[in-house]
Amino acid sequence: MSKNNASNDLRAELASLADTLEEVLNQGSSKSRTELSRLHQKAQDALQNSRDRLGDSGERIAQSTRDAAQKADSYVHDKPWHGVGLGAAIGLVVGILISRR
Structure with missing residues (x-):
């Protein structure tokens, strides 16, 4: 799953x-004890469901990050001089940016 899909899932959740929660707050003052109990349970269920789904999204994002790091590690091991060149280029850019301050 892509980061964009995970982000959309997070927003929807x-x-x-x-x-x-808005429904619980808006209807809370005008309901009987039984209805309040039902709304309370609905809010708890929604919160637990959100926690479960957000945990899944976080794990998917963490896994994609680990996969990207593993690919980068493999690339640097397979082509070490490319890695050295890339590191030098990044160092040069950062050095230029820092010296401008």
């Missing part, structure tokens, strides 16, 4: 949680 947070929006769903916000809608559920």
